Amino acid sequence: MKVLVATDKPFAAEAVSGIRNAVEKAGYELVLLEKYIEKQQLLDAVADADAAIIRSDIFDKEVLDAAKNMKIVVRAGAGFDNIDLDAATANNICVMNTPGQNANAVAELALGLAVYAVRNLYNGTSGTELMGKKLGIHAYGNVGRNVARVAKGFGMEVYAYDPFLSAEAIEKEGVKAVKSAEELYATCQFVSLHIPATAETKNSINYSLLSKMPKNALLINTARKEVINEAEIVKLMEERKDFKYVTDIMPGNNAEMAEKFASRYFSTPKKMGAQTAEANTNAGIAAANQIVDFIENGNEKFRVNKK
Numbered sequence: 001m002k003v004l005v006a007t008d009k010p011f012a013a014e015a016v017s018g019i020r021n022a023v024e025k026a027g028y029e030l031v032l033l034e035k036y037i038e039k040q041q042l043l044d045a046v047a048d049a050d051a052a053i054i055r056s057d058i059f060d061k062e063v064l065d066a067a068k069n070m071k072i073v074v075r076a077g078a079g080f081d082n083i084d085l086d087a088a089t090a091n092n093i094c095v096m097n098t099p100g101q102n103a104n105a106v107a108e109l110a111l112g113l114a115v116y117a118v119r120n121l122y123n124g125t126s127g128t129e130l131m132g133k134k135l136g137i138h139a140y141g142n143v144g145r146n147v148a149r150v151a152k153g154f155g156m157e158v159y160a161y162d163p164f165l166s167a168e169a170i171e172k173e174g175v176k177a178v179k180s181a182e183e184l185y186a187t188c189q190f191v192s193l194h195i196p197a198t199a200e201t202k203n204s205i206n207y208s209l210l211s212k213m214p215k216n217a218l219l220i221n222t223a224r225k226e227v228i229n230e231a232e233i234v235k236l237m238e239e240r241k242d243f244k245y246v247t248d249i250m251p252g253n254n255a256e257m258a259e260k261f262a263s264r265y266f267s268t269p270k271k272m273g274a275q276t277a278e279a280n281t282n283a284g285i286a287a288a289n290q291i292v293d294f295i296e297n298g299n300e301k302f303r304v305n306k307k
């Protein structure tokens with residue numbers, strides 16, 4: 001069984017050695033194609049591979065059609081729009097991603113942004129603390145759950161809203177479940193966003209919802225920029241001098257926000273939540289383990305394409 005690691009931007013050495021361990025332990029062979037220049041190199045490499053681990057590498061129809069023995073392709077990471085899912089299905093190839101492997105990295109960044117905000121962007125003035133404050137987690141998925149764990153370490157009181165989970169599932173982790181987004185925002189001085197961008201969530205973080213937040217409110221966004229109603233957050237922050245916003249996804253109106261709300265608005269220059277050595281290593285090793293589990297046991301838990 002040949003497992004190809006095809007990475008235009010290579011994994012760290014530590015990740016490659018973890019992948020190699022998992023692959024060789026199963027009795028498979030690891031083939032590395034790193035920093036390739038020509039597409040032909042990729043076409044040649046996939047020709048006799050049974051499985052592939054990739055990052056942002058493009059696996060289009062041409063590559064998938066050339067992969068005659070390929071049974072599974074795993075994107076080490078969350079997004080998989082670099083893979084032609086229909087072409088994979090047509091070639092009877094299972095495609096997976098590795099969700100959750102970057103969740104701790106994003107959670108640490110979210111709480112780091114919160115500290116930065118309540119200390120007035122480290123501008124030398126006196127700030128406030130997180131301890132004892134109410135934090136609302138909007139969507140209790142992989143990242144939200146990790147934010148809850150870290151926030152409890154800060155001594156925060158943690159609430160969550162997720163319509164796809166039962167209150168019991170949330171409360172067994174020591175987090176208070178609320179019944180609506182409105183209730184979450186009305187209860188919590190701090191809200192951390194972890195919703196996906198869907199038809200329902202796009203533009204849903206708007207004036208009406210945010211204006212329910214208590215005094216000295218802070219919104220933390222490490223989710224998606226599309227979920228924010230950008231014009232309405234400007235209106236709200238113009239009206240409420242006590243409202244702060246920090247984000248890992250630069251909004252379209254970043255220049256306007258930075259100019260108008262200098263000491264209570266911050267955006268990272270580029271999305272960096274998942275950009276840690278550990279997250280990349282975890283995703284690579286998870287990909288290798290998922291390949292072994294698929295080949296040995298037929299486990300398709302993280303499959304993202306149709307059969």
Ligand SMILES: NC(=O)c1ccc[n+]([C@@H]2O[C@H](COP(=O)([O-])OP(=O)(O)OC[C@H]3O[C@@H](n4cnc5c(N)ncnc54)[C@H](O)[C@@H]3O)[C@@H](O)[C@H]2O)c1
Pocket residue numbers: 078099100102103106138139140141142143144161162163164165193194195196197198200201222223224248271272273274275
């Ligand atoms: N900043 C970064 O670098 C970075 C990295 C990874 C993920 N993300 C983003 O973080 C967000 C969460 O990622 P994740 O890995 O936790 O995803 P996840 O799929 O594990 O969790 C998403 C959660 O959202 C819930 N949900 C769906 N629709 C909802 C709605 N309308 N209202 C409330 N909850 C809803 C789901 O039930 C699920 O629990 C996504 O938007 C993702 O794009 C950002």
